[in-house]
Amino acid sequence: MSPAAAAARATSFAANFTTSTAPSSGGRLLRPFRGNPRPRRAVASMAVSAPKSPAAASFLERRESERALHFVKYQGLGNDFIMVDNRDSAVPKVTPEEAAKLCDRNFGIGADGVIFVMPGVNGADYTMRIFNSDGSEPEMCGNGVRCFARFIAEVENLQGTHSFKIHTGAGLIIPEIQDDGKVKVDMGEPILYGPDVPTKLPSTKNEAVVKAELAIDGLAWHVTCVSMGNPHCITFGSKELKVLHVDDLKLSDIGPKFEHHEMFPARTNTEFVEVLSRSHLKMRVWERGAGATLACGTGACAVVVAAVLEGRAERKCVVDLPGGPLEIEWREDNNHVYMTGPAEAVFYGSVVH
Numbered sequence: 001m002s003p004a005a006a007a008a009r010a011t012s013f014a015a016n017f018t019t020s021t022a023p024s025s026g027g028r029l030l031r032p033f034r035g036n037p038r039p040r041r042a043v044a045s046m047a048v049s050a051p052k053s054p055a056a057a058s059f060l061e062r063r064e065s066e067r068a069l070h071f072v073k074y075q076g077l078g079n080d081f082i083m084v085d086n087r088d089s090a091v092p093k094v095t096p097e098e099a100a101k102l103c104d105r106n107f108g109i110g111a112d113g114v115i116f117v118m119p120g121v122n123g124a125d126y127t128m129r130i131f132n133s134d135g136s137e138p139e140m141c142g143n144g145v146r147c148f149a150r151f152i153a154e155v156e157n158l159q160g161t162h163s164f165k166i167h168t169g170a171g172l173i174i175p176e177i178q179d180d181g182k183v184k185v186d187m188g189e190p191i192l193y194g195p196d197v198p199t200k201l202p203s204t205k206n207e208a209v210v211k212a213e214l215a216i217d218g219l220a221w222h223v224t225c226v227s228m229g230n231p232h233c234i235t236f237g238s239k240e241l242k243v244l245h246v247d248d249l250k251l252s253d254i255g256p257k258f259e260h261h262e263m264f265p266a267r268t269n270t271e272f273v274e275v276l277s278r279s280h281l282k283m284r285v286w287e288r289g290a291g292a293t294l295a296c297g298t299g300a301c302a303v304v305v306a307a308v309l310e311g312r313a314e315r316k317c318v319v320d321l322p323g324g325p326l327e328i329e330w331r332e333d334n335n336h337v338y339m340t341g342p343a344e345a346v347f348y349g350s351v352v353h
């Protein structure tokens with residue numbers, strides 16, 4: 001597509017979206033919304049209520065248009081995603097440029113990313129792809145994969161506990177919906193070898209980059225680098241600031257300087273962490289491609305790995321994020337990291353493109 005055509009297409013996105021608020025789930029799986037007389041596809045839950053005015057009638061035409069994209073907005077601890085049912089195709093239904101438009105909180109729907117539920121490959125049940133709010137494509141998303149599991153249960157009309165094998169850019173990820181509606185995810189093994197994270201910082205402990213020095217804004221930050229499929233740089237402070245008070249940080253100033261630092265060839269997510277106890281951590285995150293978000297699942301996992309490597313915490317911790325707590329465990333027996341937390345639908349809508 002030419003840049004001009006892409007721009008025109010993206011503009012029509014912003015001008016033509018409609019939404020409807022989801023009925024409260026009360027912590028349970030949402031049922032299909034009943035106002036839809038004739039759902040276009042099997043995903044009845046993406047429908048909207050019946051029109052009552054001429055304006056609403058023209059909305060109906062748009063909804064039934066071939067170009068309508070139906071979505072469900074999900075959130076996990078305030079990390080929010082536009083979920084797209086892409087089960088019938090291995091090609092995402094929106095382009096990275098369109099995704100960036102849709103994620104815009106003023107001119108679009110507003111979200112930290114767009115997630116596509118796609119057919120599985122290599123024996124996996126499904127494939128997850130995600131575009132960040134800047135249109136870049138990360139390998140993995142922890143809060144996103146919990147939303148992904150709940151969204152699958154919704155569109156497949158599954159009740160109770162279920163687990164799925166999800167193919168992602170970070171390999172096979174296994175979320176399990178628990179009785180209480182929370183999702184526990186086997187996030188696989190952390191990657192600690194510097195060039196694979198990737199970071200150009202030299203290793204300091206075996207092959208890992210632990211408490212290495214990184215100069216930013218006149219401070220010598222102590223950073224540990226961990227990949228959970230996607231890159232993370234974790235800091236508990238600097239030579240000058242021994243202890244961080246994360247609420248005092250101006251993330252929008254400092255975050256981009258980590259994200260775009262030359263030591264991180266694929267850019268990086270950055271977690272700023274305060275140790276409340278050996279099993280209780282508090283963090284704020286600046287995400288690659290999305291900026292300050294209310295939560296980051298892969299980030300919370302990476303934080304616990306870094307805290308263990310630096311001798312600051314036990315392997316099982318509660319991690320407080322601005323959007324709420326996650327339970328994280330880095331198991332010694334299999335080296336896998338497990339993350340448990342909530343995910344829920346927020347609203348349903350459609351957008352014409």
Ligand SMILES: N[C@@H](CCC[C@H](N)C(=O)O)C(=O)O
Nearest residue numbers: 138141142143230296297298
């Ligand atoms: N919020 C996510 C991470 C999303 C991807 C990240 N921005 C990246 O580019 O790596 C999470 O919950 O893990």
